[in-house]
Amino acid sequence: MKTNRRILVVDDNIDYCEGIIDFLEMEGFDAKGVHDGFKALETIEEEEFDMVLMDVRMPGVETFQKLKKISPDTPTILMTAFAVESRIREALRNGVFGAFQKPVNNERLICSIKKSFPGGAVIMIADDDKELCSYLLDRFAEKGYREIVDRNQESAVLRASEKNFDFIILNANQKDIDGVEAYQKIRDFRPDVNIIIITDNKKETENLIDQTENKDICTIFEKPLDLDSLIETVQNTFEGRN
Numbered sequence: 376m377k378t379n380r381r382i383l384v385v386d387d388n389i390d391y392c393e394g395i396i397d398f399l400e401m402e403g404f405d406a407k408g409v410h411d412g413f414k415a416l417e418t419i420e421e422e423e424f425d426m427v428l429m430d431v432r433m434p435g436v437e438t439f440q441k442l443k444k445i446s447p448d449t450p451t452i453l454m455t456a457f458a459v460e461s462r463i464r465e466a467l468r469n470g471v472f473g474a475f476q477k478p479v480n481n482e483r484l485i486c487s488i489k490k491s492f493p494g495g496a497v498i499m500i501a502d503d504d505k506e507l508c509s510y511l512l513d514r515f516a517e518k519g520y521r522e523i524v525d526r527n528q529e530s531a532v533l534r535a536s537e538k539n540f541d542f543i544i545l546n547a548n549q550k551d552i553d554g555v556e557a558y559q560k561i562r563d564f565r566p567d568v569n570i571i572i573i574t575d576n577k578k579e580t581e582n583l584i585d586q587t588e589n590k591d592i593c594t595i596f597e598k599p600l601d602l603d604s605l606i607e608t609v610q611n612t613f614e615g616r617n
Contacts, residue, residue: 412438450491496541501531
């Protein structure tokens with residue numbers, strides 16, 4: 376189904392670029408491709424796009440920095456054949472919506488693209504409590520928020536690099552997640568994201584966070600949770616930014 380969303384694909388690998396364009400068009404997007412950073416900047420100045428999907432090698436990070444000056448509100452997703460290295464990390468800190476490693480997982484890419492468009496806060500819930508997640512998903516959906524659930528540290532950190540969430544609700548006491556370590560990794564490349572930590576022991580978690588370099592947390596909630604208060608905190612923080 377046609378979405379009327381326009382996406383600019385920037386990649387110097389012409390075959391790969393055309394393959395991505397074909398896939399995006401099959402998903403209902405209007406996609407256009409260019410093959411170098413200079414042409415990308417020229418095209419952005421001449422035409423309107425809802426987002427930019429860009430390869431890093433051109434070099435994409437430098438092109439993104441210039442693109443941001445021309446069209447600061449256009450979300451950008453970077454693609455790279457490498458891990459989230461220092462240049463990508465810097466780009467994430469400076470407003471890149473997401474970064475994907477090649478070969479790109481198309482399903483996750485489409486999910487990230489759709490969440491880059493306006494339409495309510497985007498929230499990640501990193502918790503292995505299925506009942507709690509289900510409740511929060513329902514409550515946030517009622518308010519028009521969009522959510523993703525992750526249940527292990529590696530996936531939570533990866534998704535935080537792929538999507539620019541408005542909020543991350545992170546359980547510090549999961550079996551498969553070191554909540555403080557995950558918090559540190561996410562804060563390293565998403566310094567401005569609102570992170571709410573759920574913990575069995577608030578004082579202990581606060582002490583662990585105090586030992587890290589990144590201490591800017593939205594709030595910490597101790598179990599048993601006051602779920603109404605948690606949801607109200609998210610809503611008030613989001614509304615206060617708009």
